Structure formats: structure tokens, C-alpha cells
Amino acid sequence: MHRRMTITLDEEVYEGLYRRVGKRRMSQFIEDLVRPHVSDTSMDEGYRAMAADRRRESEALEWSNALMGDQDDEAW
Template sequence: MRRKMTITLDEAVYEGLYRTVGRRKMSQFIEDLLRPHVVDTSLDDGYRAMAADTVREAEAMEWCNALAGDMADAAR
């Protein structure tokens, strides 16, 4: 969900922002700067690290497949 917000900037800051990122990209630029300071991303970082661990991912897939097989056997 997106929310609209009005902010006040010094004219020189606004002009520099306009020259640097362009009119249609200011909001995303500001959001990208603020996000690490106001949103807890430690959970995302943890998931990203786990996904990069190919040995762990292979073991997890093996476990999931075995569990699915057990469930299929139980349904019979």
C-alpha cells in the first residue's frame, strides 16, 4: 500500500534533487534512502542468506519431499 506525504525542502535541496534524480523519480529515491533506517530488514536478510546456502536448501527440499511422501502414504 502506498501513502502520499507532503514534505518541505529547502529550495537548493529540491533543485539538487531534481537535477540529480529527475522529477518522476524523487519519491523512489527518497524511499530508498529512508528504508534501511526505518524498516527492519533483518528478517529479509536472514531469508536471503538461507536461500543462498545451497546445501541447506537441498536438505530442506529433500525434507519437504519426504514429508509430502509421508502425507500421501497416510492418505491411503
């Protein structure tokens, strides 16, 4: 669902936006810029990408297991 919103831009910014992306694509351009700052989905996607990286996950597991060994030593 899309909602209509009125925003105010400096004329120079508007003209640059018009030249760069075109009149019919301004809304999508602005939405794409704003979305990462207001939506948690970009963070979720980042976590999914990290979890899919098997090498990175293996290294992280090795690192966390080594920390657990350090913690056991401190308890004594």
C-alpha cells in the same frame, strides 16, 4: 498501498534532487533511502542471506560448539 505526504526541503536540496533523479523519480528515491531506517524487512533479508552462506554457518556452529565446551569446564 501508497500514501501521499508533503515534506519541506531546502531549495538547494530540492534542486539537487531534481537534477540527480528527476521529478518523476523523487518519491521512489526518497522511499528507498528511508526504508532501511524504518522497516524490519532489511534486517530479515540480511539474516536470510547469512543463513544461506553455508561456510559462514559452519564456522559459526563450530565456534558456538567450542564455547559450549568452555562453559562445561567452568561449571566444574
